[in-house]
Amino acid sequence: MNIQSQGNALIVSGVTELNATNAGSFRDQIRAALADGRNNIDIDLSRVQFVDSAGLGALVALRKTAAERNGKVRLINPAAHVQQVLELTRLHRVFEIVPG
Amino acid sequence: MVTPQINLVGTRFLSLTFACDLRESREVSRCVRQFLAEAQLPESDLHAWELMVTEAANNAADYATEAGRGLPNRLEVFCRDDEVEIRLTDHTAGFEMPERALLPPVDREKGRGLFLIQSLASGVEYLRGRKENCMVIRRQRPVLTVSALSATASTVAMERRLLEDEQTLQAMTEELASCYESLSAVFRFSSALNRFQQTEEFAATWMRELLMIVEADWYLLQVADPEGRELHVAVTSLPADPDYVLSLSPAPPAAESVELRAARTRQDVWFDAASPLLPGDPLFPFIQHSNGLAHPIFAEESLIGVLSVGRLSTDASFKAGQVNVIQTFADFLGVQISNARFRTEHLKAQLMTRELEIASSLQRSLLPERLPQMPGLEVAGYYQSARLVGGDFYDAIATNGHGLLLVMADVMGKGVPAAMVATIFRSHLHARPDLVERPGEFLTWLNHSLFPDLDRMEMFITAQLVFVDAAARRIRVAGAGHCPLLMATTGSTPVEVGNTGFPLGIMRDAVFSEEVSDLRPATRLLLFTDGVTDTANSNREHFGLDRLKERWRLIADRRQNASQAVQDLASVLQTFQGKEPATDDQTFLVLVNE
Numbered sequence: 001m002n003i004q005s006q007g008n009a010l011i012v013s014g015v016t017e018l019n020a021t022n023a024g025s026f027r028d029q030i031r032a033a034l035a036d037g038r039n040n041i042d043i044d045l046s047r048v049q050f051v052d053s054a055g056l057g058a059l060v061a062l063r064k065t066a067a068e069r070n071g072k073v074r075l076i077n078p079a080a081h082v083q084q085v086l087e088l089t090r091l092h093r094v095f096e097i098v099p100g
Numbered sequence: 101m102v103t104p105q106i107n108l109v110g111t112r113f114l115s116l117t118f119a120c121d122l123r124e125s126r127e128v129s130r131c132v133r134q135f136l137a138e139a140q141l142p143e144s145d146l147h148a149w150e151l152m153v154t155e156a157a158n159n160a161a162d163y164a165t166e167a168g169r170g171l172p173n174r175l176e177v178f179c180r181d182d183e184v185e186i187r188l189t190d191h192t193a194g195f196e197m198p199e200r201a202l203l204p205p206v207d208r209e210k211g212r213g214l215f216l217i218q219s220l221a222s223g224v225e226y227l228r229g230r231k232e233n234c235m236v237i238r239r240q241r242p243v244l245t246v247s248a249l250s251a252t253a254s255t256v257a258m259e260r261r262l263l264e265d266e267q268t269l270q271a272m273t274e275e276l277a278s279c280y281e282s283l284s285a286v287f288r289f290s291s292a293l294n295r296f297q298q299t300e301e302f303a304a305t306w307m308r309e310l311l312m313i314v315e316a317d318w319y320l321l322q323v324a325d326p327e328g329r330e331l332h333v334a335v336t337s338l339p340a341d342p343d344y345v346l347s348l349s350p351a352p353p354a355a356e357s358v359e360l361r362a363a364r365t366r367q368d369v370w371f372d373a374a375s376p377l378l379p380g381d382p383l384f385p386f387i388q389h390s391n392g393l394a395h396p397i398f399a400e401e402s403l404i405g406v407l408s409v410g411r412l413s414t415d416a417s418f419k420a421g422q423v424n425v426i427q428t429f430a431d432f433l434g435v436q437i438s439n440a441r442f443r444t445e446h447l448k449a450q451l452m453t454r455e456l457e458i459a460s461s462l463q464r465s466l467l468p469e470r471l472p473q474m475p476g477l478e479v480a481g482y483y484q485s486a487r488l489v490g491g492d493f494y495d496a497i498a499t500n501g502h503g504l505l506l507v508m509a510d511v512m513g514k515g516v517p518a519a520m521v522a523t524i525f526r527s528h529l530h531a532r533p534d535l536v537e538r539p540g541e542f543l544t545w546l547n548h549s550l551f552p553d554l555d556r557m558e559m560f561i562t563a564q565l566v567f568v569d570a571a572a573r574r575i576r577v578a579g580a581g582h583c584p585l586l587m588a589t590t591g592s593t594p595v596e597v598g599n600t601g602f603p604l605g606i607m608r609d610a611v612f613s614e615e616v617s618d619l620r621p622a623t624r625l626l627l628f629t630d631g632v633t634d635t636a637n638s639n640r641e642h643f644g645l646d647r648l649k650e651r652w653r654l655i656a657d658r659r660q661n662a663s664q665a666v667q668d669l670a671s672v673l674q675t676f677q678g679k680e681p682a683t684d685d686q687t688f689l690v691l692v693n694e
Contacts (some may be wrong), residue, residue: 020122020158052154053216057209064207081147083420088219092420093370093393094206099421 001026003033008071010034013044018055027058031065039071045078046100051085063094074098112139112179117172118157120164120191125157132177132186139179142242148220149239153186155213156235160190168192168232183222185238194233197226202374299323299440303433304335310409310429311337314422317412318387321433322359323405324348326441331359331406344382348403356380359406362394368423369394373414389414393423395430399438407433455516460485462519463492463685466526472498474570478692479504480662482670485685491518491561492629492687495529497536503570505536508582508627508689509563512603521559525550525604539565539578543612547580547604554605561604564627568691573619578612580604583633586626586649587617588656594626594649624656624665625691631684635673638680643673662692 002014010033018026030041041062063073077100078086086092114135118124133150141149153175160173168191178185201218204211217237218224225236307319318338322331331346346360356378362369371377372391377384392410396403407430411418418426463485471479479496491511496504509525511518528546535542542565554560562581569575577585581603588594597617602610628648635643651672655665666688673686 019126019154021126050150050154052151052158053210053212054158056212060207060209081144084147085151085216087417087419088216089212090203090370090417091206092423093368097420097424099424 001029003030005033005038008038009040009042010038011042011044014047015043015045016047016049018048018051018058020052020054023054023058026055027061030062034065034069039066039069041066041071041073042076042098043073044076045082046076048079048082051082053089056085056089056091059091059095072096076100112177114177114179116175118175119172120161120169122158122161125161126154128157128175129153132175135177136179136184141179141184145184145239145241149184149186152217152220152237152239153188155217156186156188156237159213160188160192163190163192165191165193181241183238183240185236188235188237189232190235191232194228195226197224299437300335302436306429306433307335307337307407310426314409314418314425315411316392316409316418316426318390318392318410320383320408321405322346322408323437324363324403328403331363334405338386340386342382342386346382357382358394359383359408362396362406363403366396366398368396368427370417371410372417376414383408387412391415391417393418393426395427397430397434397437399434402438404434404437459514459516459519462516462523466493466495466519466522468495471496472504474498474504476694477504477568477570478662478694479506479690480666481687481689482666483685483687484670484682486514486631486682491522492631492685493522493525494627494687494689495526496689497530497533499533499536501570502537504568504691505539505542506566506568506625506627506689506691507563508585508629508687509561510582510629510631510685510687512560512562517557517559521554521557521561524553525561525563537567537569537576538614539567539576540612540614543578543580543601543604544610547602547610547612548608550604551608555608560606562629563604564598566598566625566627566691568619573693575617575619575625577615577617580610580612581606583628583630583645585628586652588624588626588652589620590622590656590659592653592656594652594656619693621693622656622659623693624652624660625693626652626665626669626688627691628688629685631682631686632673632688634684635677635682635686636680637676638678643676647676659694660692661694662690665690665692 001012004011010030012030015026034041043059059073059075066073074096075086076098078097083092083097086095086097112135114132116128116131118128129150132153133146136149137146157173157175171191173191174189176187201214203215220239221237222240223238227234227236303321307321311317311319320336320338320342321334323334324331329348331348333343336342346357348363358369358371358377358381370393377388377390387410390410390412391414392408394406394408397405397407407426409426467481467483471481473479481494483492483494491513493507493509493511495507497507498504507529509522511521511525525546528549532542532545535545543563546563550561560581564577564579564582564585566585567576577598579598579600581600582598584596584598584600586594587597597615599613599615601612633643633645633648651669655668660668669688
């Protein structure tokens with residue numbers, strides 16, 4: 001996973017799966033990188049092949065963290081089946097989803 | 101993990117055992133995916149099974165009892181022609197399977213697993229036992245044609261692949277068409293933003309497009325007033341044409357309104373079967389069974405309005421792409437409304453400034469550049485306009501060496517209309533030199549001539565005409581609703597001269613009389629408008645007639661000439677007023693008879 005900063009946003013990319021085995025560390029690494037004054041998080045989902053409910057939980061947790069700093073999480077270019085899972089769980093209503 | 105695989109007659113079968121470990125759970129779901137892929141399941145089914153198995157296996161690992169934690173979990177896959185069935189045996193304390201699992205609140209990190217399984221499966225059962233439990237998940241396979249069913253395995257595979265390709269192609273075409281439509285609409289929308297159009301008309305046009313693009317059935321656009329006090333229905337496609345108003349005051353009530361909640365939380369508020377519109381919601385009478393969202397529209401930090409869009413059923417929620425399009429349209433609309441408001445305000449301000457310039461210039465053009473002087477008679481005038489130019493007017497007309505007609509008038513109203521009426525009044529005044537020496541008759545004629553115009557415009561003029569007979573040293577005063585003039589002689593208290601009849605334009609057949617007074621030596625006359633006595637200071641005290649009389653007495657005692665008297669009085673008024681802006685014109689005319 002790559003985390004870069006751009007202005008007041010973190011750009012997260014290179015993730016291939018968000019599941020119960022890596023969701024916790026995914027969330028914690030991004031939170032740690034967010035510590036120094038940034039509040040927006042752009043997560044590039046274009047290479048993510050699989051997301052389960054624990055992965056969704058990590059995204060929800062990051063959304064809360066960003067919101068506490070008046071920021072937001074944008075999900076960039078999710079694959080069709082990942083977007084389907086977001087829609088199924090109605091999370092597309094709370095995340096800004098940016099198509100590729 | 102042990103992975104024996106057995107083929108039964110007509111059914112492909114897979115059995116796995118795995119430990120209570122999340123990594124093994126994930127490994128198991130990959131194996132199931134691989135197994136089902138070999139059975140030619142389409143990609144969408146493979147994703148669904150991979151997710152369902154992961155969720156079920158994670159639950160088995162997470163919630164295993166202390167005793168069960170050391171025991172292996174078992175997973176069996178039955179892949180039949182029409183459906184796939186998976187049985188997962190766990191060693192947890194078990195749970196009651198709800199008929200329909202609900203989604204947790206959006207900010208809860210956990211609790212979506214069972215909802216996902218139920219949503220993706222055709223059927224789910226949970227069988228509870230003493231030592232172990234079994235979750236049974238079934239999902240239908242895509243329907244095959246009769247020919248495919250009777251065909252050989254390879255043609256079945258081919259048929260499935262073709263079907264899958266066809267579905268993929270169809271989905272891509274729809275997606276592409278939808279994207280093209282959305283993009284094309286967005287481009288047209290943004291170019292239309294630069295054209296001046298009524299906001300409601302603009303919104304109605306583009307909301308109709310939006311409904312088609314996102315396959316919605318209705319919309320309602322609420323717009324906030326510029327002060328942000330209320331939301332009003334601007335346009336809607338709802339046939340009942342709702343026109344309710346929502347108060348944006350911070351005090352409750354109306355938390356039932358999805359539109360108010362969206363405005364207050366600054367977030368989209370969704371309504372559907374799980375969270376329907378409440379009976380107290382003003383939208384409820386118009387649209388009871390619907391699903392959709394209320395999207396708040398902001399321009400910079402100001403609330404512009406709320407756009408609600410929905411479908412006439414409680415399921416079939418908008419997809420992410422459609423939500424994006426709705427939000428984009430709403431945000432564009434916000435820009436348009438905000439720009440329109442800015443344009444209107446700018447235009448109003450420009451018009452106001454221009455009108456004031458015109459009125460001020462008209463007003464000044466009416467005042468005489470030079471006032472006529474006669475031997476022993478000195479005349480001087482003063483005019484100070486207020487911020488909102490009024491209709492004050494003064495003049496002095498000399499007659500063939502006999503004397504002077506002093507005129508003081510005040511047109512009711514302000515701005516251009518008052519200045520226009522003052523212009524008409526002045527032209528009438530100069531049209532009858534034969535009446536100059538008979539001010540009462542002059543006022544009677546002026547009233548009769550101006551009455552039709554004044555009556556139509558619902559305006560009136562107060563005026564005072566004073567003929568100064570130079571030879572006889574006498575004045576003839578006639579008033580039309582105007583304040584009397586002040587006459588002061590050195591060493592005496594100023595007296596008020598002049599009756600106050602009806603203003604001009606009130607009664608068509610009014611007749612105005614005259615009052616005659618001698619003009620003794622060392623006398624000073626002051627004709628003025630009520631803007632002088634109404635001059636106010638920061639304590640909201642008026643200058644008033646008593647102060648004016650007192651000052652006029654001092655001026656007479658000091659034997660100031662006309663221009664000194666003007667400067668003195670103007671300076672006194674300015675000092676009294678301080679930094680308070682004048683609310684009315686200050687106008688006065690001075691005659692000194694030495």
